[in-house]
Amino acid sequence: MTFQPEIAAIRFGTGLGPTHRPPTSPEALLRPLAGPDDMAALHPIPRSAQIEAEVHAIRTLVRQKRDEPDREEELDRAMRARRDALRDLHSAMAAATFARAVDTADPFRERLVQFWQDHFTVLGMGGLGDYAVAPYIESAIRPHLQGRFADMLRAVIQHPLMLLYLDQNRSVGPNSVKARRGNQMNGMNENLARELLELHTLGVGAGYDQEDVRQLAELLAGLGGNLENGFRFFVDYGEPGPETVLGRSYGRRDPKLEDIHAVLEDLSVHPETARHMARKLAVHFVSDAPDPALVDHLATRWADTGGELMAVYQALLEHPSAQGAPLQKAKLPFGLMTSAFRALGLDGARLTALDANRVRRTLFRPLAAMGQPWQRPLGPDGWPEAAERWITPQGLAARITWAMDLTRKFEIELPDPRDFLTHALGTLASEETIFAAHAAETVEDGVALVICSPDFQRR
Template sequence: MSVRGHIAAIRFGYGLRLGEAPPANPEAWLIEQLDRPAAPPEGLSLAEGIRLRMEDQAARRAGQETPRAANGRSALNDAVRNEGIAHAHRRLTTAQGFRERLVDFWMNHFTVSRRVGVIQPIIGAFERDAIRPHVTGRFADMVVAVARHPAMLVYLDNAGSIGPNSPTGQRRRRGLNENLAREVLELHTLSPAGGYTQEDVQAFARLLTGWSVEFTNPPVGFVYRTAAHEPGAKVILGRRFGDGEAEGEAALRFLAEHPATWRHLAVKLARHFVADDPPPAAVRALEAVLRETKGDLGATARALVRLPQAWDPPLAKFRAPADYVIAAARAIALPEDRADVIVSGMAALAQPLWTAPQPNGWPDTMAEWASPEGLMRRVDWAYNLAGRAPRADARAVAETALGPLGKGETATAMARAGSVRDALTLLFGSPEFMQR
């Protein structure tokens, strides 16, 4: 019985799906997912999402009925719902759980939230266009793609940031918005440990003026508005940058390849894949790979697989609600056409899809999720999910979900349960299933 095979599926992915066997060569199985990605998912394009949003807003302003889908629902709301179900379906059925976990890790690192209405129909495109293509590429390329994407430019208010001394600023008497510059420095690259100052934030914000969006006239998407750019040199962490869009990109790449950024990313990756309190040796190993490869995320992911601390002890990380819901759904082989159960489950357990409350994303430690109320919600949800598998072989589900990582006490309690539903609820409510 492969202990490491189950660890590979649980720690690096979302668990096995009922009927799947644990990999015979766990390390090679994980690395193959990096080397041979599955076909990229389809979904609502950026242009289509913007069009739906603009048509919906135009109808509301005119006091008319908003456009409808064939099923009679609002076309905009139906498209947003379908994007969420497609996201859940991919994680329910994927054979590349490690790659999908990396996508979700970087989506959380570069959080945008559909709490901002205009982002709702384009957040799926943000994942497909700015995150997914770069999860095994260069971190600097991901940073640039993220900063240019309308979802991020709108979410962090840079679309309306105008240089006070630019032609547009002089005419409109409007000024800087520092949100994007601040979060790139604080969350996306250096972290506060990088030693940047408020002067650096302001200089970077001036450099990013003009980075905006076009939602009305084609081609929609990112646009650089020269007339809104603040003129003059800007100095960021001692590096001098001139005017123009290219200089803004140069600054992003400079920050993405800063030594403080390597350290920040190494800590976050180790916290996610190894332990809430990352072992210093694991952090040093990941930091060295990032530094030596200048941010090769594929090489860094391979280094994660080679970390001894990522395998021992097993089940060292508490599952966040999204992880918990997906793992349970996979373990019972939830039918593919019911991926909506995953979306509703995430919301029921206080981690609604793409709706993080702040730009720093969802928390990644046990202390933030393991409250008594949160645990009770999990058991209630697990009972409802178990009701969808009344004829399941509970022992087969337990073998899929945990294998040799399951505890004898849990197996005994399941064997004594009065029904399959009760047995599965005990499994999903067990301490070991709560961990990964």
């Protein structure tokens, strides 16, 4: 099947636009990913260490307020200032994420970030944790896009936000030094072990059982840390080995982080992981019911390379069923908004210049209205892929309202709808969409009709 640049720009990128040419080949999509991360430099987002420092500063003020009651008013002001600054930073991180998708000449990278952050979903669970999600993505996912899956898996599993989200940081092995001292805290927690097998690697129904989950949970005991001090491995919380997971023994008498790394390495190259991840990539990028030959091709490449991600991406981009098949999937709200901004020729600087209040009004509220509140998926399995989950009467009404409101919200001069149609869809526009763009009574209506068309809503 012939490579179709416009389809590739939407399926594997962040959409078409007047200032961005579509890729001319699979190599043109993949090549920039091997180079420097230009968008991270242009629109910076802090790594986790900066958020850890902010959290530490706020908690220090809390302790000072407790210990120095005579300074209560002064310390309250200082805490409010710190929290306000953190909220402003949170809004700036969101605007930078949008700006990257809009400005990028390396759109496959931005789409991969979205895929992997959803695969390794975390939630801040309220409070200070909400501000740590973007830095988690920046620290644990973005640097590992081009490497081995095992390295990304290790970075994610050792990140304090993942450990806090899945209650791993307080998990204590039943025969650990901590337990023998009579202080088991909350006992051993199986959340991380279960999600590691069920979501992150092997997949549901991949041949493991409850005993594998239990043994893996014992092996993982000792992983911990917090947003104030970062990751730590607590040897006293670890379960003395060995533990047997999927028939393989790990560990000896003394718990060691290296034994956890070993099981992660083995899980990353397991045949069931190759199959699970192959299907998930195919579903995300191509079709809710992907061609079995595409899934087989990806799984084989994963197995042959030991989960070398660049090789797997190449297998995805080169396969005939991923190159020219019609667009079938529904854009999620974030993808809809960023592709519309890109089609309108909006640049990232316009987004990063928004203050915190305008970020909430123009980015956060529409996302929530369309069903995808910012970095708040419903559970550890991330956002649903099926089109029927997004294309609902309520969801469509929110999408139409947002499209009609674009001019007022962003104070931009809209293009002629006929020009916008070309910028947004190229040759992919149907006769119905072409007619609507030409027949619209106003510029606002014409642009909104293109954005709300089935052609533009697909990816």
